[in-house]
Amino acid sequence: MWRIRLYQLIVLGVFLGGWEWVSDRHIRTLWISKPSLIAERTLDWFFSGFIYSHILATLQIAGLGLLIGTAIGVVFGIVLGLQRSLSRLLDPILGGAYTLPRIAFLPVLLFWFGFGFRPLVALVVLMIFFVLFYNTRAGVESVDGDLVASMRVMGATRLQVIRMVILPSIVPFVLAAMMIAAPYALVGAIVGEIFIGSRGLGFLIVSSTGGLDLTGTFAACLVVTVISLIATLVIARHGPRLLGRSPGTIGGSAGAAF
Amino acid sequence: MINITGVSKSFEKDGQKIDAVKDFSLTVSDGEFVALIGPSGCGKSTVLNMIAGLLAPEEGTVEYNGDLVTAINTSVGYMTQKDSLLPWRTTEGNISAPLDIRRVPKSERAALVSQAIEKVRLGGFERHHPDELSGGMRKRVLLARTLIYEPDTLLMDEPFAALDALLKLVMQEELLRIWSEARATVVYVTHDLTEAISIADRIVVFSKRPGRIVLDLPIELERPRDFDTIRSSPEFLKLHNRVWATLRHEVVSQEEASGEGR
Numbered sequence: 001m002w003r004i005r006l007y008q009l010i011v012l013g014v015f016l017g018g019w020e021w022v023s024d025r026h027i028r029t030l031w032i033s034k035p036s037l038i039a040e041r042t043l044d045w046f047f048s049g050f051i052y053s054h055i056l057a058t059l060q061i062a063g064l065g066l067l068i069g070t071a072i073g074v075v076f077g078i079v080l081g082l083q084r085s086l087s088r089l090l091d092p093i094l095g096g097a098y099t100l101p102r103i104a105f106l107p108v109l110l111f112w113f114g115f116g117f118r119p120l121v122a123l124v125v126l127m128i129f130f131v132l133f134y135n136t137r138a139g140v141e142s143v144d145g146d147l148v149a150s151m152r153v154m155g156a157t158r159l160q161v162i163r164m165v166i167l168p169s170i171v172p173f174v175l176a177a178m179m180i181a182a183p184y185a186l187v188g189a190i191v192g193e194i195f196i197g198s199r200g201l202g203f204l205i206v207s208s209t210g211g212l213d214l215t216g217t218f219a220a221c222l223v224v225t226v227i228s229l230i231a232t233l234v235i236a237r238h239g240p241r242l243l244g245r246s247p248g249t250i251g252g253s254a255g256a257a258f
Numbered sequence: 259m260i261n262i263t264g265v266s267k268s269f270e271k272d273g274q275k276i277d278a279v280k281d282f283s284l285t286v287s288d289g290e291f292v293a294l295i296g297p298s299g300c301g302k303s304t305v306l307n308m309i310a311g312l313l314a315p316e317e318g319t320v321e322y323n324g325d326l327v328t329a330i331n332t333s334v335g336y337m338t339q340k341d342s343l344l345p346w347r348t349t350e351g352n353i354s355a356p357l358d359i360r361r362v363p364k365s366e367r368a369a370l371v372s373q374a375i376e377k378v379r380l381g382g383f384e385r386h387h388p389d390e391l392s393g394g395m396r397k398r399v400l401l402a403r404t405l406i407y408e409p410d411t412l413l414m415d416e417p418f419a420a421l422d423a424l425l426k427l428v429m430q431e432e433l434l435r436i437w438s439e440a441r442a443t444v445v446y447v448t449h450d451l452t453e454a455i456s457i458a459d460r461i462v463v464f465s466k467r468p469g470r471i472v473l474d475l476p477i478e479l480e481r482p483r484d485f486d487t488i489r490s491s492p493e494f495l496k497l498h499n500r501v502w503a504t505l506r507h508e509v510v511s512q513e514e515a516s517g518e519g520r
């Protein structure tokens with residue numbers, strides 16, 4: 001294991017060293033910047049405090065979009081999970097919508113929601129909706145039909161069944177979907193900012209490039225990578241524990257008895 | 259009083275129509291303990307589901323206390339064949355589910371739940387989750403949950419089938435003890451003949467699929483019953499032989515029919 005790690009470090013070192021060496025000797029630094037400059041700029045951003053408001057802006061959009069997208073996806077997932085025939089009816093339409101390039105809707109979102117952070121949040125919602133929807137629906141469909149039937153015979157209304165059986169059952173499905181969706185939310189926020197942002201990491205990337213400041217571009221990309229890595233590590237470490245006490249049961253059909 | 263008249267119900271399986279029950283009739287009086295017995299797949303669960311209003315018959319009618327069952331029948335308590343506890347709730351939480359549903363005030367709930375727990379002898383396991391309980395304990399939780407809202411009728415679908423022989427005996431005795439106090443009507447599905455004769459007032463034997471009644475026999479053994487003496491009594495053996503002769507025929511021909519199908 002340490003061997004592989006060592007080789008990986010060597011490869012990375014050779015790559016960065018080569019880049020450092022080539023820059024200004026064979027290719028102008030203007031075109032490709034330089035690892036040392038990028039590192040310096042990144043550190044400078046963190047120490048001067050310049051970067052935090054941009055990180056915060058991007059995370060706010062991604063986080064808000066994740067929450068709203070989760071809420072909408074869960075509601076749709078529950079409704080269609082319980083209404084099999086409606087689900088079958090809408091399946092091809094949803095499948096088609098799933099394959100649409102969501103970023104193409106940005107101008108429409110801009111038109112609907114105006115400038116500012118709203119169209120960006122909407123883009124993130126579009127990016128993650130289907131992950132949440134499909135996972136939630138799968139969760140609802142996996143709820144044991146006998147569980148629902150016995151609650152109904154005990155006198156539970158449909159709403160009580162949703163509250164007492166369906167919602168607790170789908171928790172692990174929704175959490176798992178949120179973990180899958182989190183990186184998409186980040187990407188959605190950044191891509192959106194690249195097109196229409198006035199701050200945030202995506203904005204930093206595009207404005208640096210626009211000013212022919214590739215050091216800034218690469219530094220912003222580095223920050224994005226670091227944030228993604230941290231998010232992935234946090235999810236990998238704490239995700240399984242969140243999913244640990246999985247209340248869901250397998251098999252059967254909630255819709256039938258519902 | 260349960261009045262099932264001429265009901266039929268079929269299912270679609272792999273594009274084929276399967277008659278689960280056909281022109282089936284059964285009347286159960288109030289306070290009666292009826293055991294339904296028959297080969298597996300003969301439609302016993304289907305009948306219970308129709309009494310509970312979970313399935314609608316395609317033909318015929320199901321009446322409960324004189325009213326046609328057209329929606330879910332919340333006057334019955336139903337212990338389904340599968341274990342239907344909420345995995346994320348503790349013993350207490352599961353038993354109080356019907357009270358939560360009925361919005362019984364919190365102050366009354368605790369007393370009722372601890373009473374029920376005492377009745378099924380689950381003291382000490384109030385805070386355990388179902389996956390921390392043994393099979394027998396889970397059945398007790400189910401029983402307590404079903405009894406706590408005092409339904410007039412208990413539908414029990416092979417409730418103790420998965421338990422080992424000794425535990426089964428214990429559970430049967432407890433059920434009878436509880437039943438003698440509650441005096442509910444019980445419709446009890448089983449495929450265990452000894453069990454059926456030991457606990458029921460009446461045995462109804464199903465034919466192989468589609469289920470019809472091939473034998474309807476009163477069990478006139480004295481109550482309260484002591485399983486140890488009852489099971490070696492001559493009356494018991496006579497009943498056993500009588501029912502077994504009929505049941506055996508159905509089970510064997512069911513086996514042959516499913517064998518030919520393969």
Ligand SMILES: Nc1ncnc2c1ncn2[C@@H]1O[C@H](COP(=O)(O)OP(=O)(O)O)[C@@H](O)[C@H]1O
Nearest residue numbers: 269270271278297298299300301302303304305
């Ligand atoms: N939901 C269903 N879908 C398809 N077939 C079913 C369904 N429920 C029951 N059946 C079929 O109907 C027949 C009777 O089932 P059931 O009432 O569960 O029998 P039992 O409880 O006596 O074993 C069986 O052959 C079973 O396969």
Ligand SMILES: [Mg+2]
Nearest residue numbers: 302303339415
């Ligand atoms: Mg059955």
